[in-house]
Amino acid sequence: MNKRPNLQAVHLELDQLYARSCRCHDSLGYPINLDLAFLEPLSRFLLFGFNNLGNPFEDNTFPLCSWAYEREVLDFVAKLYHFPVDQDYHGYITGGGSEANLQGLLVAREYYPNGILYFSQDSHYSVPKAAHLLRMSHHIVPSLNNGEIDYNALAEAILQYSNQPVILSLNIGTTMKGAIDSIDRIMEILAQTKTEHYYIHCDAALFGMMLPFLELDQVKYPDFRYPIQSLAISGHKFMGCPFPSGIILTRSIPEAKHIAYVDTLDTTISGSRNGHSPLILWYILQVKGEAGLKQEVQTCLSNAHYLYQQLKQHNYPCQLNPHSNIVLLKPPPRALSKKWDLAIEGDWAHIVVMQHVTRAQLDLFLADLLAL
Numbered sequence: 001m002n003k004r005p006n007l008q009a010v011h012l013e014l015d016q017l018y019a020r021s022c023r024c025h026d027s028l029g030y031p032i033n034l035d036l037a038f039l040e041p042l043s044r045f046l047l048f049g050f051n052n053l054g055n056p057f058e059d060n061t062f063p064l065c066s067w068a069y070e071r072e073v074l075d076f077v078a079k080l081y082h083f084p085v086d087q088d089y090h091g092y093i094t095g096g097g098s099e100a101n102l103q104g105l106l107v108a109r110e111y112y113p114n115g116i117l118y119f120s121q122d123s124h125y126s127v128p129k130a131a132h133l134l135r136m137s138h139h140i141v142p143s144l145n146n147g148e149i150d151y152n153a154l155a156e157a158i159l160q161y162s163n164q165p166v167i168l169s170l171n172i173g174t175t176m177k178g179a180i181d182s183i184d185r186i187m188e189i190l191a192q193t194k195t196e197h198y199y200i201h202c203d204a205a206l207f208g209m210m211l212p213f214l215e216l217d218q219v220k221y222p223d224f225r226y227p228i229q230s231l232a233i234s235g236h237k238f239m240g241c242p243f244p245s246g247i248i249l250t251r252s253i254p255e256a257k258h259i260a261y262v263d264t265l266d267t268t269i270s271g272s273r274n275g276h277s278p279l280i281l282w283y284i285l286q287v288k289g290e291a292g293l294k295q296e297v298q299t300c301l302s303n304a305h306y307l308y309q310q311l312k313q314h315n316y317p318c319q320l321n322p323h324s325n326i327v328l329l330k331p332p333p334r335a336l337s338k339k340w341d342l343a344i345e346g347d348w349a350h351i352v353v354m355q356h357v358t359r360a361q362l363d364l365f366l367a368d369l370l371a372l
Contacts (some may be wrong), residue, residue, distance in 0.1 A: 002107035005334065006231055009305065009317035022082070024341070025088065025356055026339075026340065026346050026361065027289070027340070027341040028340045028341060028342060028351045028352070028353075028357060028361075028365060029337075029340065029341045029342040029349070029350065029351060029352065030341065030343060030345035030352060031205075031206045031234075031237045031238070031326075031352045031354060032236065032237065032299065032349075032354065033237065033238060033240030033354050033355045033356065034354070034355075034356040035235075035240065035354075035355040035356040036240050036242055037286075038285070038287060039240075039242065040279065041227070041283075042276075042279065042280060042283055043071055043312050044102070045276060045279060046276070047287070048064055048277050049064055049275075050064050050065060050066050050274070050275025050279065051064060051065060051068055051094075051272050051273065051274075052065050052066060052067055052093070052210070052273045052274070052275040052278060053065070053262050053264060053266040053271060053272055054069055054259060054262060054264030054265060054267065054268065054271070055092075055093075055256070055264050055265040055268070056074070056092050056093070056278075057071065058264060058265065060262045060263045060264035061130065061261075061262055061263045062262055063085075064275065065266075065275050066275045066276070066279040066282075067278075068167050068277045069278045069279045069281075069282035070092065070093050070278035070282075072282050073247065073278055073281045073282050073285065074089075074091045074093075074247070074249065075094070075249055076285055077091075077208075077231075077233065077249060078091075078224075078230075078249060080212045081212070081223040081224050081231060081249070082223045082224050082225045083224040083249065084180040084224065087251070088244070089249050089250065089251060090249070090251075090252065090253040091245070091247065091248050091249040091250060092248060092253075092268050092269075092273070093235065093245055093247060093273065093274075093277050093281065094245065094246035094248055094269070094270070095244060095246065095270055095273065095274065095280045095351065096125075096234065096236070096244040096245060097124070097126065097203070097205040097232060097233070097234035097237075097246045097248050097314070098126035098129070098130075098188075098198040098246075099248075099270065100205075100232035100233065100234070100246030100248040100270055101124070101126045101127055101130055101169070101201070101203055101232050102126065102129075102130045102133065102134075102246060102269060103230075103232075103250070103254075103268070103269055104169075104201040104229075104231070104232050104248055104250060105117065105127075105131070105134060105167070105201055105230075106130075106134060106254060106269070107199075107229070107230055107250045107252050107253075107305050108167045108201055108229065108230070109136055109167075110252075110254055110255060111123070111184075111199055111229070111252060112165035112167060112197060112199055112358075114137075114164055114165065115136070115137075115164060115165035115167040115197075115199065116136075116137045116138065116139055116161050116164050116165070116166065116167065117131050117136045117138040117139070117152060117165065117167040117168075117169060118137070118138070118139050118141055118158070118167065118169070118301055119140065119141065119149075119169040119171075120140070120141045120143045120147075120149035120150070120168065120171060120174075120181070121140055121142055121143045122143040122147045122148075122149075122171060122174040122175070122176065122177065122179065123142070123169060123171055123174070123203065123318065124171075124174075124175050124203060124205065124368070127169050127203065128140070136167070137164075139157050139161070141153050141154045141157060141231050143174075143179075144179075146177060146179050146319070146321055147171075147174040147176065147177030147178070147179030147321065148171075148174075148179045148180070148181055148182065149170070149171070149181045151182075151185045151186075151189060154186075154189060155189045155192060155193055157192045158189065158190075158195060159193055162194075162195075165197035165198060165199070166190070166195050166197070166198040167198070167199045167201070168186065168198065168199070168200045169199065169201045169202075169203060170186065170200060170201070170202050170222065170228075171203055171209030172202050172203060172205065172208060172211070172221055172222065173204060173205065173206050173208075173211075173324065173326075174212075175205075176320060176326070176328075176343070176345050176348065176350055177319070177324075177326065177328060177348075177350070178206075178207070178320075178321045178325070178326035179321050179322030179324075180207070180211075180219075180221060180322075180323065182220070183200075183220065183221065183222040183226050183228075184220060186200070187226070187227075189219070198227075198230045199230075200222070200226075200228040200229055200230075201228070201229060201230045201231075201232070201239065201252045202222050202228050202230070202231045202232065203232050204221075204231060204232060204233050204349050205233065205234040205237060206233065206234060206237045206238055206325075206326075206352075207221075207238075207323075207324075208231070208232075208233030208238075208247075209233060209235070209237075209238045209239050209252055209293065210238055210297045210300075210323075210325070211323060211346050213290065213293050213294035213297045213298075214297065214323060219322070219323045221304045222280065224249075224251075227275050228247065229250060229251050229252065230250040230251070231247075231248070231249045231250075232246060232247070232248050233246065233247040234247075235245050235247055235277060235281050235312065238296075238297075238354070238355075239281060239284050240284060240355070241277050241280045241281055241284070242280070243276060243277050243280070245277035245281065245351045246273065247281075253267060254267055261277060274341065299355070300325040300354060300355065300357075301323070301324075301325055301353075302329050303325075303353045303357060303362065304320060304324065304325040304326070304351075304353040305320065306359055306362065307327050307351060307353060307362050307366075308320040310362075311327070311329060311364055311366075315369055316329060316330065316370075317329065317330040318330070318371070319348075325352060325353040325354070326350050326351070326352050326353075327350060327351045327353065328348045328349070328350050329348070329349055329350070329351065330347075330348070330349070331344050331348065331349040331370055332349065332368075332372065333345075333372065336368055336369065336372070337349060338369075339368070340365055351365075
């Protein structure tokens with residue numbers, strides 16, 4: 001016979017989890033926006049099982065959904081990235097940045113089944129994973145010291161396989177160093193190597209909702225005025241969706257079958273998709289607007305520059321790429337890295353200065369670091 005549940009123990013466990021979660025506001029090492037109290041009005045929608053099945057551009061028979069909000073989010077990003085108004089785009093809200101990259105590269109593989117995928121050694125781990133899952137021939141290109149792709153090495157690799165189409169996965173902000181691969185340099189290489197058949201996918205997980213809000217003369221990044229074919233952005237990073245989510249836009253729609261019982265085209269990698277994420281992302285855009293997002297970008301970049309200058313002033317080894325909120329530094333001792341949840345890879349740790357990271361918090365970190 002099953003015992004009656006001990007609800008007091010269950011609630012105690014939840015209280016402990018809540019307390020541990022609150023302490024995560026001191027986390028400095030990961031690109032998550034923890035400044036989310038303004039999402040409270042949406043809590044009532046957790047009582048509904050929103051499920052965005054299939055193609056978001058055609059309504060189907062499932063009633064609990066948020067397709068209209070999903071389309072508005074996609075429209076916002078398409079306009080932000082200057083998608084041609086006389087062309088149709090495809091896309092959807094994914095379960096995360098990895099799925100967004102996988103969808104973009106799936107379209108690339110369908111476009112060029114015999115193409116070779118090129119990406120740098122600083123690319124997110126989801127890119128080689130996608131190559132494995134999609135069984136794509138691929139070539140890993142070395143990176144420059146700042147994290148950008150080595151353009152000379154890329155040109156040499158393309159010439160080595162000059163008889164096959166080129167599929168490029170470019171980093172618009174690398175995970176560890178915040179480096180931006182230059183679209184202009186890439187276009188020069190494609191011209192120099194006389195590459196006619198190519199597909200460019202852009203992984204803009206964190207920076208995708210940051211760079212468009214900088215002044216145009218400050219930064220050069222790919223948008224759809226360039227011949228890029230797909231763009232991936234994470235919704236749970238800068239925007240702050242509390243669920244892992246991603247945004248994928250593509251010029252082409254993948255091959256799809258019609259699913260009769262829900263009356264939709266199966267154009268997405270996942271069948272059932274989180275319907276709360278599009279609603280939350282829509283709400284964030286409505287509440288903050290472009291002006292609010294721009295202010296947050298400026299604050300994060302300003303605080304990152306402040307941290308960088310303080311480290312330099314004390315001769316502590318550090319790096320900061322232009323237009324980045326990711327500050328690299330020599331890894332502190334393990335106890336301090338664990339206290340502040342720093343991400344470490346090889347010879348570097350990094351701090352990602354997100355919306356919840358204040359200068360007062362950075363001063364506390366610096367006091368710990370410089371007391372060593």
